[in-house]
Amino acid sequence: MxxxxxxxxxxxxxxxxxxxxxxxxxxxxxxxxxxxxxxxxxxxxxxxxxxxxxxxxxxxxxxxxxxxxxxxxxxxxxxxxxxxxxxxxxxxxxxxxxxxxxxxxxxxxxxxxxxxxxxxxxxxxxxxxxxxxxxxxxxxxxxxxxxxxxxxxxxxxxxxxxxxxxxxxxxxxxxxxxxxxxxxxxxxxxxxxxxxxxxxxxxxxxxxxxxxxxxxxxxxxxxxxxxxSTRRNLNIEKEFYISLFHYYRKFHSWPARLLLRLFFFLKTIRKVNRDRMYAPLAFFILRGSPVRDSLRYKQNIARH
The missing domain is CATH 3.90.550.10 (Spore Coat Polysaccharide Biosynthesis Protein SpsA; Chain A)
Structure with a gap:
């Protein structure tokens, strides 16, 4: 082929x-x-x-x-x-x-x-x-x-x-x-x-x-x-930042990652008045968007 x-x-x-x-x-x-x-x-x-x-x-x-x-x-x-x-x-x-x-x-x-x-x-x-x-x-x-x-x-x-x-x-x-x-x-x-x-x-x-x-x-x-396309919600928004910061960990230095974490935190927390979802998302970003919180680990193996 x-x-x-x-x-x-x-x-x-x-x-x-x-x-x-x-x-x-x-x-x-x-x-x-x-x-x-x-x-x-x-x-x-x-x-x-x-x-x-x-x-x-x-x-x-x-x-x-x-x-x-x-x-x-x-x-x-x-x-x-x-x-x-x-x-x-x-x-x-x-x-x-x-x-x-x-x-x-x-x-x-x-x-x-x-x-x-x-x-x-x-x-x-x-x-x-x-x-x-x-x-x-x-x-x-x-x-x-x-x-x-x-x-x-x-x-x-x-x-x-x-x-x-x-x-x-x-x-x-x-x-x-x-x-x-x-x-x-x-x-x-x-x-x-x-x-x-x-x-x-x-x-x-x-x-x-x-x-x-x-x-x-x-x-x-x-x-x-x-x-x-995938419908956006809090879990999907978290997944975006999990991926983004995994990328940064691979290709950018820790000072750059820290600067970006603060930048995205401030950018996201400003949206709280628009939607309360952004408050937990902002603090998730501040925590570093850990991979362990991925949707990948919140599912079971199908038995059918």
Whole structure:
């Protein structure tokens, strides 16, 4: 197999089925496989996916534990062909508008140094969306990417520009990551300590450190439906900061982490009048957003 397309399903089989249909309709790469990882959905939701298991080049894997984004995708890699040249990690709430896989495959074959690329994202209204972002450095968080661009214009390409040609970007969107398998293996794949959030920043950072840049390929296009996104609440907000500070512990010094902890505490505590949820969240940040409080550790192994 030249390409392994990996989807994660979590109680969202309708999105998954529509995503698979768009892959079948648009993809012209002759040798590809679909790996669908069910992240411990409800039995009736998983049952809707069962017919896919009978289709050619489709593998349906069910986890008895919600492994999160990174863990679910790594389970997909385990089930993928060992000879795959590329992995396409695609959110199930996406639909391809063009031959995304063929275009990204062609680009990666022509640029062997590139580690990961991303197509151009649109919303369901047809409006162009950001397909890339910036590393969450202390500079970006404290003064903003606009100010940082004054010092390093090449490191902060504009989010507002409608690019027509491929452009190097810091971090690709996690909703559609087309990754070179050898580079992915070289850096050890996704860090499965992350349960939700920051997985793409972490992966792009480690790829860049090994000389494998990230690229936006704008003539490959897809839709990302907001309806499949995670609903925000206190636990989900905590999970964001758990991931963010895990990233900082890996790539930034303790003085920078302390400064950021105080910054986010003050930024969050100011929102208490808007929603009382922000009070416990602010003090959670002040405590350092410990990984032990992740939702990963608040679940049981399914027995069905």
């Amino acid at each position: 030249k390409l392994s397309i990996i989807l994660i399903n979590y109680n969202s089989s309708d999105f998954t089925l529509r995503c698979v249909a768009s892959i079948r309709e648009q993809t012209r790469v002759p040798d590809y496989e679909l790996i669908i990882v069910d992240n411990n959905s409800q039995p009736d939701d998983f049952a809707r996916l069962q017919p896919l298991a009978g289709e050619p080049a489709v593998t349906l894997v069910r986890s008895r534990l919600n492994l999160g984004f990174a863990g679910g995708n790594m389970l997909g890699v385990q089930a993928a062909s060992p000879n795959a040249a590329y992995y396409f990690f695609l959110n199930n709430d996406c639909q391809l508008l063009t031959d995304v896989c063929g275009r990204l495959y062609e680009y990666m074959e022509q640029h062997p140094d590139v580690g990961v690329c991303v197509p151009q994202m649109y919303n369901e209204a047809g409006e162009r969306q950001h397909s890339f972002s910036y590393f969450p450095t202390p500079g970006v968080k404290l003064v903003g990417h606009g100010a940082m661009r004054l010092f390093r214009p090449d490191g902060y390409p504009s989010l507002k520009t409608a690019y027509e040609m491929p452009v190097r970007v810091p971090v690709v969107s996690g909703s559609a990551m087309f990754v070179r398998a050898t580079a992915f293996a070289e850096v050890g794949g996704f860090d499965t300590v992350y349960f939700l959030y920051c997985e793409e920043e972490d992966l792009c950072k480690r790829l860049a450190q090994r000389g494998h840049p990230a690229v936006l390929v704008p003539d490959a296009r897809f839709v990302h439906y907001s309806g499949g």
